[in-house]
Amino acid sequence: MVNFLKNFFSFGFNEDGLSHWIWQRISAFLMILLFFWIIFSFQELSNNFIIDFNTWIKIPINLILFIVLFILIMHHSTLGVLNIFEDYVQSEKIKKFFSILLKIISFLIIFISIFSVWHIYSEII
Amino acid sequence: MKNNNRPLSPHLQIYKPQITSVLSISHRFTGIILYLSTFLISLWLFSIAFNNNLKIFLDNFFYSNLGKIILFFITFSFTYHFLNGLRHLIWDFGYGFNIKNVYLTGFIIIFLTLTINIYIWFF
Numbered sequence: 001m002v003n004f005l006k007n008f009f010s011f012g013f014n015e016d017g018l019s020h021w022i023w024q025r026i027s028a029f030l031m032i033l034l035f036f037w038i039i040f041s042f043q044e045l046s047n048n049f050i051i052d053f054n055t056w057i058k059i060p061i062n063l064i065l066f067i068v069l070f071i072l073i074m075h076h077s078t079l080g081v082l083n084i085f086e087d088y089v090q091s092e093k094i095k096k097f098f099s100i101l102l103k104i105i106s107f108l109i110i111f112i113s114i115f116s117v118w119h120i121y122s123e124i125i
Numbered sequence: 126m127k128n129n130n131r132p133l134s135p136h137l138q139i140y141k142p143q144i145t146s147v148l149s150i151s152h153r154f155t156g157i158i159l160y161l162s163t164f165l166i167s168l169w170l171f172s173i174a175f176n177n178n179l180k181i182f183l184d185n186f187f188y189s190n191l192g193k194i195i196l197f198f199i200t201f202s203f204t205y206h207f208l209n210g211l212r213h214l215i216w217d218f219g220y221g222f223n224i225k226n227v228y229l230t231g232f233i234i235i236f237l238t239l240t241i242n243i244y245i246w247f248f
Contacts, residue, residue: 025217028210035207050173050180077160084153087134113167116174 012079013103020079027076034069054120063121070113078106144231152209155202162199200245205238 007016012023041062045052057063081102089095140146172180186192212230215221221230 025214028214032207032211054173073163077156077163080153080156081160084157088136090131090133092131109163109167113170116167116170119174120170 011075013082020083024076024079024083027072027079031069031072031076034065034072037065038069054123057117057120063117066117067114070117071110074106074110078102145227148209148231148234152206152213155206155209158198158202159206162202165195165199197242197246201238201242204241205234208234208237 004018007014007019008022010016010019012020041056045056057066082099085095085098085102089098137150140150168179169183172183187196212221212234215230221227
């Protein structure tokens with residue numbers, strides 16, 4: 001049980017296949033809910049999308065859910081691409097190298113996006 | 126001893142193209158497209174926040190034909206990956222495994238993906 005929890009809270013990033021599988025499903029399920037939310041709330045924005053987006057993101061709950069959604073997207077897709085490496089890259093060394101590279105890129109994308117969204121949020125209207 | 130001769134998944138050319146294998150491979154392929162499209166979303170957010178010139182450039186780019194084709198691929202991949210993901214989740218609960226249902230849900234997904242994308246882009 002302790003071992004299971006330890007694997008579980010690696011968020012799918014250690015070598016354990018079960019936790020990878022579970023986290024891929026958890027993030028998928030949460031993303032379904034959040035994508036329905038974001039698609040329906042974007043429907044209410046007018047044609048001038050950027051200006052509306054700027055005011056939309058200034059509502060705290062929108063900001064928080066948007067950031068959560070973005071982290072989930074990157075988590076889910078990073079796990080997905082890691083799985084492709086697992087299936088098709090034969091050498092352990094090359095696999096390791098690309099896994100680390102992928103994690104760095106994903107982290108940078110998350111960082112840039114959240115930083116930008118936070119900047120829009122904290123701008124004076 | 127370290128085993129550097131790990132077993133791999135069979136390479137793609139080995140599969141006979143049929144609806145089951147094609148949909149499965151497409152799921153991965155669209156997943157990769159979606160991963161790459163997060164770069165664009167990130168760049169777009171960055172441009173709104175920090176760089177107005179970049180924002181104007183991106184706006185113009187996505188109004189051009191090449192930009193529209195890229196956006197089309199993204200919406201297509203998104204709808205397909207979303208619907209097929211739902212199918213995968215249903216499978217994970219143990220439903221719909223017999224071959225008849227696999228074919229049926231496969232065709233439903235192709236139909237829905239095409240319908241939704243035609244709706245998005247032409248209406």
